[in-house]
Amino acid sequence: xxxxxxxxxxxxxxxxxxxxxxxxxxxxxxxxxxxxxxxxxxxxxxxxxxxxxxxxxxxxxxxxxxxxxxxxxxxxxxxxxxxxxxxxxxxxxxxxxxxxxxxxxxxxxxxxxxxxxxxxxxxxxxxxxxxxxxxxxxxxxxxxxxxxxxxxxxxxxxxxxxxxxxxxxxxxxxxxxxxxxxxxxxxxxxxxxxxxxxxxxxxxxxxxxxxxxxxxxxxxxxxxxxxxxxxxxxxxxxxxxxxxxxxxx
Amino acid sequence: xxxxxxxxxxxxxxxxxxxxxxxxxxxxxxxxxxxxxxxxxxxxxxxxxxxxxxxxxxxxxxxxxxxxxxxxxxxxxxxxxxxxxxxxxxxxxxxxxxxxxxxxxxxxxxxxxxxxxxxxxxxxxxxxxxxxxxxxxxxxxxxxxxxxxxxxxxxxxxxxxxxxxxxxxxxxxxxxxxxxxxxxxxxxxxxxxxxxxxxxxxxxxxxxxxxxxxxxxxxxxxxxxxxxxxxxxxxxxxxxxxxxxxxxxxxxxxxxxxxxxxxxxxxxxxxxxxxxxxxxxxxxxxxxxxxxxxxxxxxxxxxxxxxxxxxxxxxxxxxxxxxxxxxxxxxxxxxxxxxxxxxxxxxxxxxxxxxxxxxx
Amino acid sequence: xxxxxxxxxxxxxxxxxxxxxxxxxxxxxxxxxxxxxxxxxxxxxxxxxxxxxxxxxxxxxxxxxxxxxxx
Numbered sequence: 001x002x003x004x005x006x007x008x009x010x011x012x013x014x015x016x017x018x019x020x021x022x023x024x025x026x027x028x029x030x031x032x033x034x035x036x037x038x039x040x041x042x043x044x045x046x047x048x049x050x051x052x053x054x055x056x057x058x059x060x061x062x063x064x065x066x067x068x069x070x071x072x073x074x075x076x077x078x079x080x081x082x083x084x085x086x087x088x089x090x091x092x093x094x095x096x097x098x099x100x101x102x103x104x105x106x107x108x109x110x111x112x113x114x115x116x117x118x119x120x121x122x123x124x125x126x127x128x129x130x131x132x133x134x135x136x137x138x139x140x141x142x143x144x145x146x147x148x149x150x151x152x153x154x155x156x157x158x159x160x161x162x163x164x165x166x167x168x169x170x171x172x173x174x175x176x177x178x179x180x181x182x183x184x185x186x187x188x189x190x191x192x193x194x195x196x197x198x199x200x201x202x203x204x205x206x207x208x209x210x211x212x213x214x215x216x217x218x219x220x221x222x223x224x225x226x227x228x229x230x231x232x233x234x235x236x237x238x239x240x241x242x243x244x245x246x247x248x249x
Numbered sequence: 250x251x252x253x254x255x256x257x258x259x260x261x262x263x264x265x266x267x268x269x270x271x272x273x274x275x276x277x278x279x280x281x282x283x284x285x286x287x288x289x290x291x292x293x294x295x296x297x298x299x300x301x302x303x304x305x306x307x308x309x310x311x312x313x314x315x316x317x318x319x320x321x322x323x324x325x326x327x328x329x330x331x332x333x334x335x336x337x338x339x340x341x342x343x344x345x346x347x348x349x350x351x352x353x354x355x356x357x358x359x360x361x362x363x364x365x366x367x368x369x370x371x372x373x374x375x376x377x378x379x380x381x382x383x384x385x386x387x388x389x390x391x392x393x394x395x396x397x398x399x400x401x402x403x404x405x406x407x408x409x410x411x412x413x414x415x416x417x418x419x420x421x422x423x424x425x426x427x428x429x430x431x432x433x434x435x436x437x438x439x440x441x442x443x444x445x446x447x448x449x450x451x452x453x454x455x456x457x458x459x460x461x462x463x464x465x466x467x468x469x470x471x472x473x474x475x476x477x478x479x480x481x482x483x484x485x486x487x488x489x490x491x492x493x494x495x496x497x498x499x500x501x502x503x504x505x506x507x508x509x510x511x512x513x514x515x516x517x518x519x520x521x522x523x524x525x526x527x528x529x530x531x532x533x534x535x536x537x538x539x540x541x542x543x544x545x546x547x548x549x550x551x552x553x554x555x556x557x558x559x560x561x562x563x564x565x566x567x568x569x570x571x572x573x574x575x576x577x578x579x580x581x582x583x584x585x586x587x588x589x590x591x592x593x594x595x596x597x598x599x600x601x602x603x604x605x606x607x608x609x
Numbered sequence: 610x611x612x613x614x615x616x617x618x619x620x621x622x623x624x625x626x627x628x629x630x631x632x633x634x635x636x637x638x639x640x641x642x643x644x645x646x647x648x649x650x651x652x653x654x655x656x657x658x659x660x661x662x663x664x665x666x667x668x669x670x671x672x673x674x675x676x677x678x679x680x
Contacts, residue, residue: 078313086447
């Protein structure tokens with residue numbers, strides 16, 4: 001028998017602290033598979049966020065830097081400017097990227113920093129116990145929107161991929177999901193495209209991955225995936241928002 | 250070697266380059282804008298990288314990334330911008346990363362003024378950011394001294410794996426003086442940094458991190474950091490000026506020390522035995538040297554451009570054995586030599602032995 | 610060698626593999642693993658088609674999938 005699917009080398013053997021059914025685990029694995037397939041494990045430096053993925057430096061078997069909340073794109077900029085030949089990625093949640101780090105991601109895209117950002121959007125703040133995120137849906141209950149997000153008070157969720165796609169320096173922006181095996185395969189393809197563009201030195205790439213938070217949404221892992229399909233995809237449509245091919249047209 | 254007339258901000262920038270600094274991340278703020286401006290021109294000339302960040306917060310985090318990747322890197326700002334950098338600075342301390350941070354102080358608090366001040370002493374020396382930590386703080390008083398200390402600042406940062414701050418002020422940044430720069434071709438051998446994130450080829454991955462969720466580990470880490478600060482004690486620098494027989498010793502750093510020195514000269518001309526003790530490292534504080542300089546003094550007068558920050562450390566380090574008085578201007582106002590002289594005369598001619606309580 | 614092998618002690622019992630399996634052969638075992646979860650497993654190995662859907666959905670790298678090599 002030959003092995004067709006096994007643990008990617010770019011992941012450590014550590015058991016993660018993520019909740020059962022949390023899609024962080026799938027996304028970590030996809031990034032690691034891509035790094036393996038592109039043969040860049042030894043040339044990669046990752047930047048972990050503040051959020052559930054704060055311990056990502058224990059899970060990716062590559063050089064890692066832990067960044068302050070929201071500042072991963074700035075940290076990645078520092079690393080990439082020193083080592084332009086290395087592969088640099090940030091891995092960020094919705095608080096990290098869309099709230100406190102909104103300026104940093106916009107400017108990294110504006111400068112077309114040759115880095116790749118993996119943006120995990122689960123419409124809530126996981127690590128701190130389920131508070132509202134800039135990506136929380138109108139009407140969605142969280143510990144800081146106990147009556148459901150009220151647009152009169154808290155405004156509307158941010159579609160980061162669409163916003164970043166308007167920036168000239170962003171060369172590839174895609175939104176994907178991981179709610180079933182087919183979407184997982186598409187997500188991996190998008191992540192691979194993003195890293196390939198970085199290797200080719202083309203500029204800033206970002207993949208937004210719609211994800212679940214079963215614990216803070218109050219659902220089983222399976223129910224959470226269905227909630228994502230029913231509620232998040234209508235607000236955050238999947239697809240490639242910016243790609244170099246469009247520029248040629 | 251011939252001297253060049255240079256503005257403080259530009260001289261220190263050139264000195265940084267000659268010390269091997271090849272990366273600068275910063276943001277415009279008065280009165281230090283000549284630093285990013287000069288480096289934006291010079292760094293590409295030497296194959297370095299200049300990047301104007303979107304904010305002082307982004308800049309310090311870029312410094313973190315670059316330092317973690319093994320680079321010799323600096324940032325600069327002025328008081329409000331240094332406040333913004335505080336979180337990033339503590340992260341660099343916790344992750345044991347080297348860098349040089351230049352603060353050209355201006356009036357505060359808040360938006361304050363663009364004129365010089367020395368009201369960030371507490372921020373620089375006592376913390377500024379959260380957690381138990383210290384920065385090695387250098388306080389040059391002349392442009393030549395700033396230039397001479399730049400290379401040392403980077404070397405100390407690398408040696409201790411800790412950020413080093415150059416605490417200047419708007420006067421030092423904006424004034425022009427003749428300086429001798431280190432020779433252009435001075436080869437700088439930069440120590441290897443096996444802990445840096447350079448791509449894990451042929452070794453286990455490195456992690457740059459300040460998170461220690463296990464309190465046992467974090468306590469150990471804090472003790473480790475403290476041992477570094479204890480070792481730093483040997484890096485103390487200071488200047489004694491006519492303190493041997495001084496009955497009143499002035500204490501000041503940076504620009505106010507120069508004003509105090511001029512007042513000391515005027516006082517001596519009037520027969521008053523005045524002297525100046527000038528700490529050059531503010532952390533580690535030259536406590537023994539201060540006590541030695543003041544051992545025969547009846548009065549100590551601290552002169553600073555603040556509401557009284559250095560003076561607390563002077564009282565503390567003299568262990569309250571000598572009355573310590575304070576003269577300061579703030580908000581961008583600069584003490585005049587005449588006013589300092591009047592203070593000297595006032596305390597010397599006050600007659601009785603002042604007790605410590607009298608001077609509070 | 611098993612076609613689909615589960616490293617039991619990594620499993621958190623999330624059941625995403627069970628839902629993803631097109632042959633419905635993934636079951637949650639009756640016993641507990643060392644983390645206190647009912648680990649996923651496959652008993653009917655011969656029904657496995659090595660599609661890898663279980664591997665794709667597993668967040669914890671529990672599963673190794675093999676394919677019989679055609680002779």
